[in-house]
Amino acid sequence: MPKWFMPAAATCGLMFAASPFLIANAPYESTMGLVQKIFYYHMPSAGMFLIAAVVCGVASVRYLFGGDPRQDRLAWAAAELTVLFGALALVTGPLWARKAWGVWWQWDVRLTSSLMGWMVAVAYLLLRRYGGPGSDKLAAGLALFGMANVPFIYISVNYWRTIHPTTTVVPTLPVSMGVPFWFCFAAFLLLFVLLLRLRVRLEEQRARVDALYLSLDQ
Amino acid sequence: MFARIVWLVLRKDLTVEVRSLEIAYTTVFFAVSCVLVFAFALVREGQAPEDGAAGILWISIAFAGTLALGRAFERERQSETLRALLLAPAPRPAIYVGKLLGILALLVAAEAVLLPLVALLFQEDVFAHPVWLAAVLLTGTVGFAAVGTLFAAMLVRARSRDVLLPVLLYPITVPVIIAGVRATAVLLQPEVEMALVRFWLALLVAFDVVFVTLALWTFEPLMTD
Amino acid sequence: MDRTIVATMTALLLTGAFVATGSAQQPQQPEQQEQFLPIEELPPQDQLPAAPLLVTAYAFVALALFGYVLSVARRLAVVQRELERLESDVKGSRRT
Numbered sequence A: 001m002p003k004w005f006m007p008a009a010a011t012c013g014l015m016f017a018a019s020p021f022l023i024a025n026a027p028y029e030s031t032m033g034l035v036q037k038i039f040y041y042h043m044p045s046a047g048m049f050l051i052a053a054v055v056c057g058v059a060s061v062r063y064l065f066g067g068d069p070r071q072d073r074l075a076w077a078a079a080e081l082t083v084l085f086g087a088l089a090l091v092t093g094p095l096w097a098r099k100a101w102g103v104w105w106q107w108d109v110r111l112t113s114s115l116m117g118w119m120v121a122v123a124y125l126l127l128r129r130y131g132g133p134g135s136d137k138l139a140a141g142l143a144l145f146g147m148a149n150v151p152f153i154y155i156s157v158n159y160w161r162t163i164h165p166t167t168t169v170v171p172t173l174p175v176s177m178g179v180p181f182w183f184c185f186a187a188f189l190l191l192f193v194l195l196l197r198l199r200v201r202l203e204e205q206r207a208r209v210d211a212l213y214l215s216l217d218q
Numbered sequence B: 001m002f003a004r005i006v007w008l009v010l011r012k013d014l015t016v017e018v019r020s021l022e023i024a025y026t027t028v029f030f031a032v033s034c035v036l037v038f039a040f041a042l043v044r045e046g047q048a049p050e051d052g053a054a055g056i057l058w059i060s061i062a063f064a065g066t067l068a069l070g071r072a073f074e075r076e077r078q079s080e081t082l083r084a085l086l087l088a089p090a091p092r093p094a095i096y097v098g099k100l101l102g103i104l105a106l107l108v109a110a111e112a113v114l115l116p117l118v119a120l121l122f123q124e125d126v127f128a129h130p131v132w133l134a135a136v137l138l139t140g141t142v143g144f145a146a147v148g149t150l151f152a153a154m155l156v157r158a159r160s161r162d163v164l165l166p167v168l169l170y171p172i173t174v175p176v177i178i179a180g181v182r183a184t185a186v187l188l189q190p191e192v193e194m195a196l197v198r199f200w201l202a203l204l205v206a207f208d209v210v211f212v213t214l215a216l217w218t219f220e221p222l223m224t225d
Numbered sequence C: 001m002d003r004t005i006v007a008t009m010t011a012l013l014l015t016g017a018f019v020a021t022g023s024a025q026q027p028q029q030p031e032q033q034e035q036f037l038p039i040e041e042l043p044p045q046d047q048l049p050a051a052p053l054l055v056t057a058y059a060f061v062a063l064a065l066f067g068y069v070l071s072v073a074r075r076l077a078v079v080q081r082e083l084e085r086l087e088s089d090v091k092g093s094r095r096t
Helices: A005-025 A034-066 A069-100 A109-130 A135-160 A175-217 B002-020 B022-042 B052-078 B081-087 B092-121 B130-155 B161-172 B174-188 B194-223 C002-025 C028-035 C050-095
Strands: none
Touching (some): A034 A069, A034 A135, A034 A175, A034 C050, A069 A109, A069 A175, A109 A135, A135 B194, A175 C050, B002 B022, B002 B092, B052 B081, B052 B130, B092 B130, B092 B194, B161 B174
16 A cells, blocks of 8 residues: 555544534534534535546546556446445435425435436446456446436436525535534545545455466466 | 448348347337336326326336347347457447347337327327427437447346346436426327427437437447457 | 394304305314324424434444445455465465
């Protein structure tokens, strides 16, 4: 592992340990009260979900047309993190919505397109797990199609259901809420980079094992 | 050259199909069974729920389409003919277009049976706007089949391909299903809002253009070992 | 005399009819609400306690992240062991 990994992991652990105190000290939101504090983990999870999906898509396209196995390993790692952070966002979201909107789920644009994107990521993992030999290329194709699909899902669901929650509040956050939020966001970003590195490392070691088996056969 | 290879691939597929009609019969019968199952599940006191007919029509098309795609490429796999086809000195995109047109012909045939059936069972005035409805059905089917043909062709070499095809296909074709169902539902209402139909049709056409282009572009790298 | 009686009677009947129809328009709601327990006093979203939802959300995030790190670490350990075994095999085969 690279030199920066252990110090960064320690920093990340400390940040996550400190985040509950910052979140507890943040003021309550006027209309939603206590439950709004889910926001400090929900929004960074959703952000990492998006970043992971973009990393997976870009790496897949580069693998498909370049053929560099490093890009393929990166795409696989990012897809797994897309599923992980997507699950975090999709579970914390309804828990918040149950109190804030009175329902667990709304067929709103953001929710529906997130769910569909998450399903594509799950399909990607299923393909890699059960597709057998040659599934790396197929998975890259799936990621490319999934990326191209995002605007269509967004437009179609937006037109089908036009109920919007006001989630574009981040730039207008007051300092007392902004500091814990950006702290949590930084912690999640650091965690994302660390997990991605760790997961890519796993694929690298697997590739080395495969190469060794091949060399033993010869 | 390109058009000729498309025609040859299409003619080969149609000739094989016409000899046994295996996929055509099974697909149409499966689609009809789908309609009946949904009718048993949803119809209360002789009435389908609002927009139910449009949804049932599209679900049946999607399910039957998946079945047809799986079978069409299973046939190619069994005798390794897809490999032979790909080894032929022909542009890969032409092969893709030929296969796509074959699947399209099959699905359009299934729709020709489904549409009167839905009209009959749900008392829907399907033929009030025949041109618009045909346009919606055709663009939607093209979008579904464009993605489906590419994925089914890719999966020919994969393990557990019969399960993976729907798993990959449905999340990607969600916009087609939404747009198709919405546009059809609007067209089946007594007072048709043409602006809505035009919007969904435009979305379907855009989807078709983007995904057929993408499929033509990626068929070559995806199908090389 | 008769006229005034008839007029008052019709007026009474009409008001009675109005009251009857007025109350007939929304008859069920108060009756049904009498059956409910006092929980109904606040709107439902105020009834939901926020703390369990909040705790569930944070607990899920913590557990999921912990579980994922654990699973990656376990998979890495397995691969690492295999790698070491293979490397020693390769060295052994070179020596002989």
